[in-house]
Amino acid sequence: xxxxxxxxxxxxxxxxxxxxxxxxxxxxxxxxxxxxxxxxxxxxxxxxxxxxxxxxxxxxxxxxxxxxxxxxxxxxxxxxxxxxxxxxxxxxxxxxxxxxxxxxxxxxxxxxxxxxxxxxxxxxxxxxxxxxxxxxxxxxxxxxxxxxxxxxxxxxxxxxxxxxxxxxxxxxxxxxxxxxxxxxxxxxxxxxxxxxxxxxxxxxxxxxxxxxxxxxxxxxxxxxxxxxxxxxxxxxxxxxxxxxxxxxxxxxxxxxxxxxxxxxxxxxxx
Numbered sequence: 001x002x003x004x005x006x007x008x009x010x011x012x013x014x015x016x017x018x019x020x021x022x023x024x025x026x027x028x029x030x031x032x033x034x035x036x037x038x039x040x041x042x043x044x045x046x047x048x049x050x051x052x053x054x055x056x057x058x059x060x061x062x063x064x065x066x067x068x069x070x071x072x073x074x075x076x077x078x079x080x081x082x083x084x085x086x087x088x089x090x091x092x093x094x095x096x097x098x099x100x101x102x103x104x105x106x107x108x109x110x111x112x113x114x115x116x117x118x119x120x121x122x123x124x125x126x127x128x129x130x131x132x133x134x135x136x137x138x139x140x141x142x143x144x145x146x147x148x149x150x151x152x153x154x155x156x157x158x159x160x161x162x163x164x165x166x167x168x169x170x171x172x173x174x175x176x177x178x179x180x181x182x183x184x185x186x187x188x189x190x191x192x193x194x195x196x197x198x199x200x201x202x203x204x205x206x207x208x209x210x211x212x213x214x215x216x217x218x219x220x221x222x223x224x225x226x227x228x229x230x231x232x233x234x235x236x237x238x239x240x241x242x243x244x245x246x247x248x249x250x251x252x253x254x255x256x257x258x259x260x261x262x263x264x265x266x267x268x269x270x
């Protein structure tokens with residue numbers, strides 16, 4: 001065996017034995033999903049279960065849900081600002097792995113109407129989504145009936161947003177849409193089977209928009225919530241009277257039980 005080949009094999013062997021990470025093949029997304037399983041049926045107790053998987057970058061999309069530049073609730077604006085800055089490098093890393101990036105700032109399509117990212121989405125041939133799968137819609141574990149704003153005093157609703165948060169780059173190859181059929185049509189055109197979802201708000205738009213978790217799951221798209229890049233609209237003065245952070249955790253657990261698994265963004269960082 002040539003001496004150079006022997007040396008290379010020794011180096012690779014030492015990296016494996018030392019626990020050093022071996023780079024994933026280009027375009028592959030190896031990561032762990034967290035879901036919730038009722039181990040003992042009828043008990044009402046759901047255990048967290050971690051599942052290792054690998055998705056193809058070309059068969060995966062990331063949708064950035066309502067990560068607006070401003071919100072009518074000041075506390076929500078501050079938290080979204082922090083999330084957007086944390087999300088920006090993750091979006092870049094996923095794009096570099098071949099993941100299709102879709103920016104979905106609802107009610108802001110006029111801002112993007114002349115951009116190539118919006119025009120390209122509109123040019124996608126329309127596909128008819130399949131019949132909805134029947135999935136039980138369990139009630140949320142928090143009371144957000146007051147709008148969920150934890151300002152003191154609570155703010156009043158108005159359309160504060162005009163665009164996506166500027167910390168998140170809209171790259172040349174990305175897409176812009178806030179319409180579920182448009183997004184599904186893009187998936188059919190590109191052979192996309194998997195959807196990562198990040199953004200706000202977990203108990204509202206992230207679940208209920210036409211492009212988000214409930215509808216895409218009902219159409220058979222495999223979804224995963226990026227759980228550290230989301231936030232709820234929840235006021236701790238409402239049931240179950242826990243901190244805002246705990247309220248977000250409860251909604252994430254709810255999604256893991258009834259809708260889709262979740263993932264940590266750190267698994268996609270470069």
